[in-house]
Amino acid sequence: MPSARDSIYATLRSRLTSGHYAEDASLIPQVLSEEFQVSRTPVREALGLLERDGLLVSTQRGFALRKRSDEEMLEIFEARAVLESSAAYAAALRRSPIDVARLDDLLTRTRAEGEPEGIRRCFNLWHEAVRQAAHNQTIGSLLHTLDAQAKLSAPWKTPLAEGTFDASIAEHETMTEAIRSQDAERARALMLEHQAHDRDTRILQLVSQMARTAPVDQLPPVHSGRRSTY
Template structure:
């Protein structure tokens, strides 16, 4: 019996994840037949997933082809403005609503991520998990949805700010400060700590672009 195709709904998630982890980078061309073969999904759901990603501006037209979008300086700045406020709000709500178990998970993440300091790619993935955990700890489904959209757009940046020299260690120090404020139920402190963390990441990225 031939293996069944993956469900229609999976095509979008599979392509999105591949962009998020850097399999497909800004400027890369996505070919329907190649994607269908890679993911073991028929071409119809692949085609519909590509249309959805284009509608969300994660893909752009290059003639008749679709490529992974890239962000110019203004788009990146606009994205960071929105991300800073939404992430800060998530931290504020996490300080109000996070369970003891959720705080424990955040503390464990910070501790375990010290082993990844010399592996920027792994630390970048861990950083996304850390932020996702804060989003969930906010216990606000609508905020989580909006932050998911923001983080999808973050995948359109060709590099991670964590790759900058010394940024890995600084990131974990900043994460620890965020978790401390959440654990202490310090809503304004958590808000400011997370906003400062995103602001520093933006400064680092601007420096990376200048040096490129």
């Protein structure tokens, strides 16, 4: 059974990565301890873990959401792409029949989903299945942290352009076949390309989101054509 600290950590992490808190929210240990009906010790420990994960920063009153620059977000996307491609490479070499069956099942569930949130959930589960097939806990742990950092700062909940889901599903299918056939280099290359597409989509969403909320003269310059160098 998880400890109070671990339960609070999991709840707060889920809130942070799903847009539950406003950007200027302040997480105060006393307030949270009253909400969770526990002492401040497990709350402070959970907040400390979230700060270690790069999701929060300590303040005089408590903790604030960590804000990242555009350059930091690009660094997170690049680091995640390197690790995701390494996971795909390892998965192609180490996957078991159960791993392949899990990937196939998630593809079937994705195609059957009719709601965007359900498709997103299947996408996340498919990537988690690739990481499991890699049988490398270090890569999985690092990606778990980078996922949270990206979701906290990137506009994951904004609408996607028509056809985005179809393109991603097709890419997942192609990568699954590379993993099934144990073509490690192809799996790695396909995952790098897939991650680059995801990064570019999120950058365009971020610029679009900023355009709706900021005066034109305050918008940052858009550096088109920047690609990952890994």
